[in-house]
Amino acid sequence: MPRFDAEAILERTKVLSADEFEGRAPGTQGEERTVKYLEEEFRKLGLQPGNTDGTYIQQVPLIGITATNTQPLTVKGGSKTQTFKWSDEVVAWTKHVADTASIKDSELIFAGYGVTAPEFNWDDFKDVDVKGKTLIVLVNDPQVPDPSDPSKLDPQLFNGNAMTYYGRWTYKFEEGARRGAAGILLVHETGPAGYPFSVVQGNLREKFDLVTPDKNMGRSAIEGWVTLDAARRMLQMGGQDFDALKKQALTREFRPVPLNLAASIAIRNTMRTLESRNVLAKVEGADPALRDEYVVYTAHWDHLGVGAPVNGDSIYNGALDNASGVATLLEIARAFTQVEPKPKRSILFLMVTAEEQGLLGSQHYAVSPVYPLTRTLANINVDGVNQWGRTKDITVIGMGASDLDDYLREAAAAQGRTLRPDPEAEKGFYYRSDHFNFAKQGVPALYTDTGEEFIGKPAEYSRQKRDEYTNNDYHSPSDQVKPDWDLSGAVEDAQLLFVVGYNVANAERFPEWKPGNEFRATREAMLKK
Incomplete structure (x- = not known):
C-alpha cells in the first residue's frame, strides 16, 4: 500500500481554510481560489481531467x-x-x-x-x-x-x-x-x-x-x-x-x-444567478473492458464564506468542515496514482460545491452525471476527518446498508480495527452529506466517521470531543486548524477508504444494497434498463 502522509493532509487543510480563501462560499473569490487550487493539485498529482470535455470542471447552475x-x-x-x-x-x-x-x-x-x-x-x-x-x-x-x-x-x-x-x-x-x-x-x-x-x-x-x-x-x-x-x-x-x-x-x-x-x-x-463548479479528476482503470466503470470518491469543497462576526472573526474557515475532507481525498488520489497494480476500473475524485446549501453540487452530479450511474459501482464520501488521534474502531453512518460495509470490515480487520454504528444516529448524519444524493439514485454509498475508542484515552473522550466541536466550532468561525490536531487516526481512516475503493474497483461484481434497504429497488430497476 502507498504511504499516507499526515503532514500533507494537514498542510492542504491549512491552505484551504486560510483567511485568503474567505470561507470558500460558492460564487465568491473564495470559490475562484478554491477551484484554481484544486485544479493545480490534481495536475501536480498527475490525475486526468474528470470531465469528458477535457476539463476538471462540471458547471453547476445556482440561484x-x-x-x-x-x-x-x-x-x-x-x-x-x-x-x-x-x-x-x-x-x-x-x-x-x-x-x-x-x-x-x-x-x-x-x-x-x-x-x-x-x-x-x-x-x-x-x-x-x-x-x-x-x-x-x-x-x-x-x-x-x-x-x-x-x-x-x-x-x-x-x-x-x-x-x-x-x-x-x-x-x-x-x-x-x-x-x-x-x-x-x-x-x-x-x-x-x-x-x-x-x-x-x-x-x-x-x-x-x-x-x-x-x-x-x-x-x-x-x-x-x-x-x-x-x-x-x-x-x-x-x-x-x-x-x-x-x-x-x-x-x-x-x-x-x-x-x-x-x-x-x-x-x-x-x-443572483451564478455558475458554481464541481471539480473532478480521474485515474483511468487498467482493464480496457472495465475502465468505463467507476468508483466515485466525494468531498465538498465549500463552506459558509464570510458572515456575522463571532468574537470579532467573520470568516467561517471550515477547517474540519470540509477542508480536511478535501485534503484527505487529495491524499487518497495521490495513493491511486502510485499503487501497483493499477485498479481495473476507473476512480473518479469529485469535489462538489454547495453542500452547505443543501447538498446541491452532489445533487447536480447525481441527476446529471458525467459518467452513467449504471456504470458507477459505489460512492465513498469524506466529510470531516478524525483530528483527535488513533482509534480502535471506525464509525459507519448507516451501518448495514450495503456490501460496502463488508469491504470496510475486511480492510479494518487488517488494521486490527472494528466497525461501529453511528453513536449519534438520532442526528440523521446519513441524510446530511453528499453520499445521500448517490444513495437516492440507487448507487451504494459509504460514509464513515471518527471511531469511538481512542487509543490511550478514557471512554468518555470521544463524546467529550464531539460535544466540544458541535457546541463551539460547528459552522462557526472557530472551525480552524487547532495546535493539538493529531491526524494519525485520519491517516488510518484514509487508508481504509483507499483499500475499499481499490478492492471495489477490482471486484468481480458490483456491490449491492442489503435486502430490505430503502434504496435497493431503485438500484435493481436502474441496472435492469
Whole structure:
C-alpha cells in the first residue's frame, strides 16, 4: 500500500481554510481560489481531467437568494397580537425565485411532526386540508417510547434512535409543500435538531438552490424556524400547551390542531444567478473492458464564506468542515496514482460545491452525471476527518446498508480495527452529506466517521470531543486548524477508504444494497434498463 502522509493532509487543510480563501462560499473569490487550487493539485498529482470535455470542471447552475425581513412575523388571535424578532426568534426565507414572498393572515395549525409514513402506518395530517395555511412542526422523527422500556425509543417505529429521512428538516418543508401549505415553521430544539439555534441563524446568509424550471414556485411561500420559547408563546396564545401537544404528537391518533391564530410575515429577495463548479479528476482503470466503470470518491469543497462576526472573526474557515475532507481525498488520489497494480476500473475524485446549501453540487452530479450511474459501482464520501488521534474502531453512518460495509470490515480487520454504528444516529448524519444524493439514485454509498475508542484515552473522550466541536466550532468561525490536531487516526481512516475503493474497483461484481434497504429497488430497476 502507498504511504499516507499526515503532514500533507494537514498542510492542504491549512491552505484551504486560510483567511485568503474567505470561507470558500460558492460564487465568491473564495470559490475562484478554491477551484484554481484544486485544479493545480490534481495536475501536480498527475490525475486526468474528470470531465469528458477535457476539463476538471462540471458547471453547476445556482440561484443565490438573500432574504431580508420587510414585515416581522406577527401572530394575531382575538384581541391579542405578538410580534417575533427576526433572527433572535425567527429565521425564515423563501425558495421562490421572485422579488418578494409573504403570508398574510394565514391560519396557524400545529401539525405534530409533519410526517406521512405509510410503512409505519403514520399520518400526522389525517384528512385535514392545510392548503394555504401555516404549519408549526416539530423537528426530528416522532420520539415514540418503547412499550417494553419507556427509557428507550420504539425500534419498530422510525428506526428507534436512528433518524430517518422523515426527521430531516428538508423533508418537513417538502411534505408541507406537497400539501400546499403557505408556510412551514419548524420548532427548534437543540437535542432533536442536533445543533444550536446559532446554526439555524446561518440561513440568513445568501442561500442557494439549483435552478429549476418552475422557479421553485411549487415550494411553500415561507420556510423557516422559530425558537422553542417563541413556539411556546404562540401555542399559549392559541390556548394550547407545547408539552401537552408534543406528547399527543407521539401517537398515531394525533390530528392537526387548529390554533385559531393568524400569521403574517413578508420577505424581500435579493437574487443572483451564478455558475458554481464541481471539480473532478480521474485515474483511468487498467482493464480496457472495465475502465468505463467507476468508483466515485466525494468531498465538498465549500463552506459558509464570510458572515456575522463571532468574537470579532467573520470568516467561517471550515477547517474540519470540509477542508480536511478535501485534503484527505487529495491524499487518497495521490495513493491511486502510485499503487501497483493499477485498479481495473476507473476512480473518479469529485469535489462538489454547495453542500452547505443543501447538498446541491452532489445533487447536480447525481441527476446529471458525467459518467452513467449504471456504470458507477459505489460512492465513498469524506466529510470531516478524525483530528483527535488513533482509534480502535471506525464509525459507519448507516451501518448495514450495503456490501460496502463488508469491504470496510475486511480492510479494518487488517488494521486490527472494528466497525461501529453511528453513536449519534438520532442526528440523521446519513441524510446530511453528499453520499445521500448517490444513495437516492440507487448507487451504494459509504460514509464513515471518527471511531469511538481512542487509543490511550478514557471512554468518555470521544463524546467529550464531539460535544466540544458541535457546541463551539460547528459552522462557526472557530472551525480552524487547532495546535493539538493529531491526524494519525485520519491517516488510518484514509487508508481504509483507499483499500475499499481499490478492492471495489477490482471486484468481480458490483456491490449491492442489503435486502430490505430503502434504496435497493431503485438500484435493481436502474441496472435492469
